[in-house]
Amino acid sequence: xxxxxxxxxxxxxxxxxxxxxxxxxxxxxxxxxxxxxxxxxxxxxxxxxxxxxxxxxxxxxxxxxxxxxxxxxxxxxxxxxxxxxxxxxxxxxxxxxxxxxxxxxxxxxxxxxxxxxxxxxxxxxxxxxxxxxxxxxxxxxxxxxxxxxxxxxxxxxxxxxxxxxxxxxxxxxxxxxxxxxxxxxxxxxxxxxxxxxxxxxxxxxxxxxxxxxxxxxxxxxxxxxxxxxxxxxxxxxxxxxxxxxxxxxxxxxxxxxxxxxxxxxxxxxxxxxxxxxxx
Amino acid sequence: xxxxxxxxxxxxxxxxxxxxxxxxxxxxxxxxxxxxxxxxxxxxxxxxxxxxxxxxxxxxxxxxxxxxxxxxxxxxxxxxxxxxxxxxxxxxxxxxxxxxxxxxxxxxxxxxxxxxxxxxxxxxxxxxxxxxxxxxxxxxxxxxxxxxxxxxxxxxxxxxxxxxxxxxxxxxxxxxxxxxxxxxxxxxxxxxxxxxxxxxxxxxxx
Numbered sequence: 001x002x003x004x005x006x007x008x009x010x011x012x013x014x015x016x017x018x019x020x021x022x023x024x025x026x027x028x029x030x031x032x033x034x035x036x037x038x039x040x041x042x043x044x045x046x047x048x049x050x051x052x053x054x055x056x057x058x059x060x061x062x063x064x065x066x067x068x069x070x071x072x073x074x075x076x077x078x079x080x081x082x083x084x085x086x087x088x089x090x091x092x093x094x095x096x097x098x099x100x101x102x103x104x105x106x107x108x109x110x111x112x113x114x115x116x117x118x119x120x121x122x123x124x125x126x127x128x129x130x131x132x133x134x135x136x137x138x139x140x141x142x143x144x145x146x147x148x149x150x151x152x153x154x155x156x157x158x159x160x161x162x163x164x165x166x167x168x169x170x171x172x173x174x175x176x177x178x179x180x181x182x183x184x185x186x187x188x189x190x191x192x193x194x195x196x197x198x199x200x201x202x203x204x205x206x207x208x209x210x211x212x213x214x215x216x217x218x219x220x221x222x223x224x225x226x227x228x229x230x231x232x233x234x235x236x237x238x239x240x241x242x243x244x245x246x247x248x249x250x251x252x253x254x255x256x257x258x259x260x261x262x263x264x265x266x267x268x269x270x271x272x273x274x275x276x277x278x279x
Numbered sequence: 280x281x282x283x284x285x286x287x288x289x290x291x292x293x294x295x296x297x298x299x300x301x302x303x304x305x306x307x308x309x310x311x312x313x314x315x316x317x318x319x320x321x322x323x324x325x326x327x328x329x330x331x332x333x334x335x336x337x338x339x340x341x342x343x344x345x346x347x348x349x350x351x352x353x354x355x356x357x358x359x360x361x362x363x364x365x366x367x368x369x370x371x372x373x374x375x376x377x378x379x380x381x382x383x384x385x386x387x388x389x390x391x392x393x394x395x396x397x398x399x400x401x402x403x404x405x406x407x408x409x410x411x412x413x414x415x416x417x418x419x420x421x422x423x424x425x426x427x428x429x430x431x432x433x434x435x436x437x438x439x440x441x442x443x444x445x446x447x448x449x450x451x452x453x454x455x456x457x458x459x460x461x462x463x464x465x466x467x468x469x470x471x472x473x474x475x476x477x478x479x480x481x482x483x484x485x
Contacts, residue, residue, distance in 0.1 A: 011460040042467040050435040053413055058321040062335050066313050067306075069339055070346040 001029045006036045010043060294359035298352055313342055316360065320367045326436055327371050329421050337374060341367045368437070368447055372429070419469045427462035434459045 006029050012018050013026050030037050124130060163170050300308035320341050325334035345366055352362050420428055433444045434455075441459075445452040 007464055008457075008460065011456065011463060039464065039467065042471050043463050046463060046467045046470060047435055049412065049416055050431070051438075053326075053416060053436060054409065055318065055322045056325060056331075058317050058335070058338065062321065062338060063310070063313055063317055065335070066317065066339050066342040067310060069343055070309065070313075 001025050003029075003033060003036055006030070006033070007039070010040065014040070014044060014047075295354045298349060298354070298359055301349055309346070312345075312359075316363050317342065319360075319364065323364070323367055323437065324371055326417070326420075326432055327375060329417055337371055340374070341370050344370055364437075368433075372447065375429075415470065415473060419466050419473065422469055423462055423465055427458055427465060430455060430458035431462035431466060435463075 006026060009018065009022065009026060013023055016023075018026070030040060125134075297308055297312055301312055317338055321334055321338045324337035324341070325331060328334055328337065345363055348366065352359065356362075357365075420431065423431070429448065430444065433439045433447065434441075439447070441452050441455050444455045444459075448455070
């Protein structure tokens with residue numbers, strides 16, 4: 001038996017698939033050839049190692065991705081699973097727990113060294129009246145902040161509800177207010193110009209103003225393009241007609257191109273109105 | 280008390296029920312099935328690709344295929360698990376034949392972090408050593424020629440029989456045998472060479 005023969009029969013020998021005569025020959029060769037003996041040992045160890053290879057845990061997103069691609073049922077991970085566990089998991093290991101503990105100790109030391117000391121406190125602060133005053137101030141400040149916060153959340157919720165139920169109308173509203181702001185701005189500027197112009201030149205009445213008064217209706221056209229998140233471009237125009245004496249606008253018509261634009265799903269409704277009627 | 284045979288029978292019945300519920304469109308049953316078997320498929324794919332992201336994609340593809348072909352599962356011809364694994368192996372090896380992962384990502388190998396799955400657990404020297412050893416084994420395995428690597432993988436990691444491997448790869452059983460033999464010897468040589476190079480010796484067994 002040569003070393004090449006030994007190699008060729010190695011696996012079958014190791015798995016006990018050879019008859020007695022051949023395996024006897026192999027045993028013989030193994031005893032006499034240290035290299036082949038070493039190879040046999042290494043291969044046996046390798047097979048053991050391969051059997052003991054660790055299995056990896058698939059990430060949670062894998063199951064969700066599969067479900068999404070197959071049954072279409074995507075199970076949203078719970079708040080606990082998605083936020084709390086990944087956030088606090090690092091702190092649950094020994095190393096991080098130790099680090100956190102050390103951090104707290106240092107924080108405590110720092111605060112006790114440079115934090116608010118008791119030197120500024122006098123006996124007057126402990127009179128019932130002073131205590132009541134401080135407590136009252138504190139309570140009031142907390143109460144007002146809470147109220148402001150409540151107001152803010154209510155406003156935001158209402159705004160969100162408006163967007164959700166009528167996003168097209170809400171966009172129109174935003175555009176109209178923006179347009180009016182621009183319009184008012186130009187009007188203000190013109191007003192300032194008009195006020196300044198006579199004082200500079202000394203003329204009591206400009207010919208332009210007379211011309212304008214002669215016309216019954218002036219039409220100003222304000223095109224405006226407002227890019228909105230989720231849409232490439234959202235263009236709208238507004239026609240404002242007003243009377244001879246710069247009366248407030250009577251009609252404002254806005255044409256929205258909402259149906260041509262992809263909007264985020266939260267704004268999507270069943271409404272399909274292209275042209276909105278005059279306000 | 281249940282005997283082994285009865286247990287096996289009960290297992291087959293529950294598998295059959297699970298498959299039936301999946302076919303009838305029960306999303307919970309399907310989720311159970313995915314959760315139960317995705318780990319094995321994922322590990323199989325990882326061992327073939329040595330890339331976690333490729334393993335994820337492959338696992339998804341496998342389950343899409345299982346979802347489409349669940350109707351063709353016959354409980355009398357084998358258990359659900361072996362059917363799923365068969366589908367998985369077939370698809371992974373098929374993909375393997377057609378794609379050129381190794382060539383495409385040969386340069387990006389360094390970017391892959393092998394151990395990010397285990398980051399949560401604290402490292403002891405033991406786990407570090409095991410991880411290093413596993414990495415060494417996987418690297419060695421993937422340095423083998425394709426056909427040797429497949430044979431060793433299917434035999435020693437997936438623990439398939441010669442006959443199953445022969446059927447899967449569509450080659451004669453004798454070829455399977457010689458490939459496994461050659462693959463093991465080559466791998467042992469590669470590893471002993473690298474192990475010596477890295478300072479792993481005979482005595483550093485854990």
